[in-house]
Amino acid sequence: MNTQLSQIGEFALIRLIQKKAPRTRGVVQGIGDDAAVVSFREGRGASSLVLLTTDMMAEGVHFTRRMPARSIGHKALACNLSDIAAMGGVPRFAVVSLGVPADLRIRFVEEMYDGINRLAKRFSVAIVGGDTIRCPKITINVALLGEVKRKELVTRAGARKKDRIFVTGALGRSFKTGKHLSFIPRIAESRFLVGSFQPTAMIDISDGLIADLAHILEASRAGACLYEEKIPRTPQASLAEALGDGEDFELLFTLPYPQGERLRKIRNKRFTFYPIGEIVDQKEGITLVDRRGHRRTLAIRGFEHF
Amino acid sequence: MNTQLSQIGEFALIRLIQKKAPRTRGVVQGIGDDAAVVSFREGRGASSLVLLTTDMMAEGVHFTRRMPARSIGHKALACNLSDIAAMGGVPRFAVVSLGVPADLRIRFVEEMYDGINRLAKRFSVAIVGGDTIRCPKITINVALLGEVKRKELVTRAGARKKDRIFVTGALGRSFKTGKHLSFIPRIAESRFLVGSFQPTAMIDISDGLIADLAHILEASRAGACLYEEKIPRTPQASLAEALGDGEDFELLFTLPYPQGERLRKIRNKRFTFYPIGEIVDQKEGITLVDRRGHRRTLAIRGFEHF
Numbered sequence: 267m268n269t270q271l272s273q274i275g276e277f278a279l280i281r282l283i284q285k286k287a288p289r290t291r292g293v294v295q296g297i298g299d300d301a302a303v304v305s306f307r308e309g310r311g312a313s314s315l316v317l318l319t320t321d322m323m324a325e326g327v328h329f330t331r332r333m334p335a336r337s338i339g340h341k342a343l344a345c346n347l348s349d350i351a352a353m354g355g356v357p358r359f360a361v362v363s364l365g366v367p368a369d370l371r372i373r374f375v376e377e378m379y380d381g382i383n384r385l386a387k388r389f390s391v392a393i394v395g396g397d398t399i400r401c402p403k404i405t406i407n408v409a410l411l412g413e414v415k416r417k418e419l420v421t422r423a424g425a426r427k428k429d430r431i432f433v434t435g436a437l438g439r440s441f442k443t444g445k446h447l448s449f450i451p452r453i454a455e456s457r458f459l460v461g462s463f464q465p466t467a468m469i470d471i472s473d474g475l476i477a478d479l480a481h482i483l484e485a486s487r488a489g490a491c492l493y494e495e496k497i498p499r500t501p502q503a504s505l506a507e508a509l510g511d512g513e514d515f516e517l518l519f520t521l522p523y524p525q526g527e528r529l530r531k532i533r534n535k536r537f538t539f540y541p542i543g544e545i546v547d548q549k550e551g552i553t554l555v556d557r558r559g560h561r562r563t564l565a566i567r568g569f570e571h572f
Numbered sequence: 573m574n575t576q577l578s579q580i581g582e583f584a585l586i587r588l589i590q591k592k593a594p595r596t597r598g599v600v601q602g603i604g605d606d607a608a609v610v611s612f613r614e615g616r617g618a619s620s621l622v623l624l625t626t627d628m629m630a631e632g633v634h635f636t637r638r639m640p641a642r643s644i645g646h647k648a649l650a651c652n653l654s655d656i657a658a659m660g661g662v663p664r665f666a667v668v669s670l671g672v673p674a675d676l677r678i679r680f681v682e683e684m685y686d687g688i689n690r691l692a693k694r695f696s697v698a699i700v701g702g703d704t705i706r707c708p709k710i711t712i713n714v715a716l717l718g719e720v721k722r723k724e725l726v727t728r729a730g731a732r733k734k735d736r737i738f739v740t741g742a743l744g745r746s747f748k749t750g751k752h753l754s755f756i757p758r759i760a761e762s763r764f765l766v767g768s769f770q771p772t773a774m775i776d777i778s779d780g781l782i783a784d785l786a787h788i789l790e791a792s793r794a795g796a797c798l799y800e801e802k803i804p805r806t807p808q809a810s811l812a813e814a815l816g817d818g819e820d821f822e823l824l825f826t827l828p829y830p831q832g833e834r835l836r837k838i839r840n841k842r843f844t845f846y847p848i849g850e851i852v853d854q855k856e857g858i859t860l861v862d863r864r865g866h867r868r869t870l871a872i873r874g875f876e877h878f
Contacts, residue, residue: 271681272674279704282678283668283685287699288692292664295700302700304665306620306719314612316622318700320715322669324707358598359610362589363628363713368578372588375577379589386594393593394601394608394624398585401630403708407669409626409715413612 298485299421300352300470301412315419317412319349325404329447335374337447338406339381345472346410347389347451348515352470353421354460355414357391357453362408365401378406389453418460420519423485425467429545430526431490434537435516437475438503445500446513455517455537463529468519474510476552476564478518486520489550492543495557509554509564520545604791605727606658606776607718621725623718625655631710635753641680643753644712645687651778652716653695653757654821658776659727660766661720663697663759668714671707684712695759724766726825729791731773735851736832737796740843741822743781744809751806752819761823761843769835774825780816782858782870784824792826795856798849801863815860815870826851 271279284297294315295303301319321342323329329338343360350357362382366375386393391410425431434455440446452470459465467482475497479490499508521529523544530541546553552564577585590603600621601609607625627648629635635644649666656663668688672681692699697716731737740761746752758776765771773788781803785796805814827835829850836847852859858870 269678270675271672271678274678276704279678279681282682283699283702283704286685286689288689288697290664290696290698293698293700296698297701302665302667304698304700304717306622306664316612316717318665318667318715318717320667320669320701320703320713322671322703322705322707322711322713324671324705324711326708327706358596358612359608359624361608361624361626361715363626365628365630365711366577369576372575372577372580372585375585376588379592383592383594390596391594392596392599392602392610394599394610395603395626396589397626397628397713398582398589399628399630400633401628401709401711402632405628405630405671405707405711407626407628407703407713407715409624409667409713411610411622411624411717 295421300349303353303419313416315414315416317350317353317355317414318409319346320407320409321345322405322407331404333447335377336381339378340385341447342406342408343382343385344449344451344515346408347453348470350410350412351451351453351456352468352517353414354418354456354465354468355412357389357410357412359392359394359411360386360408361394362396362406364396364398365405366398367402367404368400370404420460420465420468421485422467422469422482425482425486425488425520425545426522427488427545427547428523429466429520430523430541431492431518431520431543431545432529432539432541433498433516433518434539436498436500437471437514437516438500438507438511440511440513443500449515451515452517458537459519463521463525465519465521468517471514471516471518472512474512475518476509479552482518482520483552487548489546489548489552490543491546491553491555493555496540496542498540601727606655609659609725619722621720621722623656623659623661623720624715625652626713626715627651628711628713637710639753641683642687645684646691647753648712648714649688649691650755650757650821652714653759654776656716656718657757657759657762658774658823659720660724660762660771660774661718663695663716663718665698665700665717666692666714667700668702668712670702670704671711672704673708673710674706676710726766726771726774727791728773728775728788731788731792731794731826731851733794733851733853734829735772735826736829736847737798737826737849737851738835738845738847739804739822739824740845742804742806743777743820743822744806744813744817746817746819749806755821757821758823764843765825769827769831771825771827774823777820777822777824778818780818781824782815785858788824788826789858793854795852795854795858796849797852797859797861799861802846802848804846
């Protein structure tokens with residue numbers, strides 16, 4: 267195994283790590299969803315479960331020092347909040363690790379924390395600890411604890427044939443528009459959904475619509491049919507950008523057909539949910555239907571980090 | 573605030589972050605101890621509390637690629653286990669974030685995870701998730717969830733006058749001997765202590781004996797008197813090294829006088845606890861008594877990360 271990481275890609279690395287990861291009692295969902303789901307109480311009696319997720323960002327890869335420090339801090343927490351939203355949970359407590367070069371200005375660090383703290387306050391998340399180290403490049407890692415009622419937990423594995431597929435917002439060009447630095451994680455939308463509906467599967471779109479849909483389909487052993495003209499696009503985004511660009515951090519979820527019909531008819535002033543297709547048999551893979559009714563099968567591609 | 577981080581040091585930075593960190597319901601102990609203590613259940617009814625801690629390490633600062641990859645992984649988890657031990661808790665679930673250069677060999681990553689996984693198995697910790705990103709230097713962050721019974725929780729703030737001060741092992745030269753890469757976190761010792769005694773304060777020695785004792789004394793508003801010849805030293809370690817060197821990851825704790833006498837008399841084959849002094853009035857600061865009975869007041873110094 268002298269292979270370099272650039273040759274195998276992130277997903278292969280995750281599978282490799284996942285295979286060997288130690289498991290113990292209390293693990294409801296380990297590696298392989300937006301957040302881990304654990305239980306501190308024995309047996310199936312606990313009505314509330316604990317969610318744990320983490321995200322790392324590095325200077326020169328995910329951001330530069332020329333970007334607003336507040337936005338960098340904002341994004342570091344927002345990615346994690348988005349993961350908790352994707353599980354149907356409520357974010358509660360976070361710890362922040364920060365690697366900083368010794369010559370960095372304190373003002374920059376303060377502004378990063380301002381970005382974190384503002385977003386934390388908005389969603390009633392407490393920053394309860396962390397670590398600060400010296401590091402050649404600015405590196406920031408947030409680990410976020412959340413909670414979810416057992417009956418409101420949504421994983422990637424539950425989409426069933428005929429379920430409707432929805433997204434919470436426009437897709438594509440997140441890096442070009444700066445959305446990836448300023449997005450508001452879809453916690454409120456998720457709370458509304460799990461409170462009033464029973465989503466069968468959910469994920470946040472970080473790798474790209476098709477790549478993240480593929481994660482749901484793999485976990486749910488299903489296929490999907492998407493309607494080109496129904497996919498909401500960021501202004502100026504091409505179809506390819508809407509399908510393939512990463513870091514939109516919208517929620518992608520499925521609802522049983524009758525609930526999907528109900529959601530489509532709801533005129534909710536706070537949220538917009540876009541129906542983009544439906545779940546089909548696994549052997550059909552992902553089909554895209556254009557406005558003339560022509561169908562094509564999509565190759566699965568997304569955003570690989572290496 | 574154009575000041576650079578190198579000018580203010582790590583502890584000043586932590587205080588700055590601590591002051592502005594958002595707090596919410598459920599936070600029993602926020603920033604300022606070895607691990608955060610939180611409660612998911614309302615009120616004081618919960619008999620069990622949740623611990624959360626995190627540690628970050630970077631290539632070129634905490635380790636190099638010439639060190640065994642297994643040891644790097646081992647240390648990344650061990651530091652966090654040590655924090656949970658210092659609170660009297662039981663470690664349960666961890667997430668691992670890894671930043672890796674694209675040219676790194678997969679073998680190196682596999683071995684880092686081997687180091688993490690072996691130690692995780694030893695202490696029945698499940699690795700439940702993580703993040704992998706591209707990064708110019710290898711960077712590893714572990715966040716660890718633990719639990720602690722409310723009556724077994726030990727913080728830094730509880731040492732009282734006349735309490736005995738103990739450490740769990742020899743101090744000094746951790747970097748020179750390689751102990752900092754291979755130490756076994758004092759989870760078993762901590763479990764024994766909180767099960768059979770009531771430690772009034774506890775911390776793990778990461779910054780150095782005097783610096784970490786100072787953390788206990790500050791939180792407990794107390795002073796301490798240490799006996800030079802009682803401080804267990806690593807072979808070849810000078811007194812200055814035993815007092816000042818960082819990363820020994822031994823536990824430093826205090827017991828009420830009668831319990832301290834009881835612990836001293838116990839002949840426990842598994843553990844050795846070294847009585848090194850006692851808690852005194854805060855205004856006396858830290859006093860060191862040499863073998864001739866000469867007393868001197870110590871300046872507080874430790875291991876600053878910037």
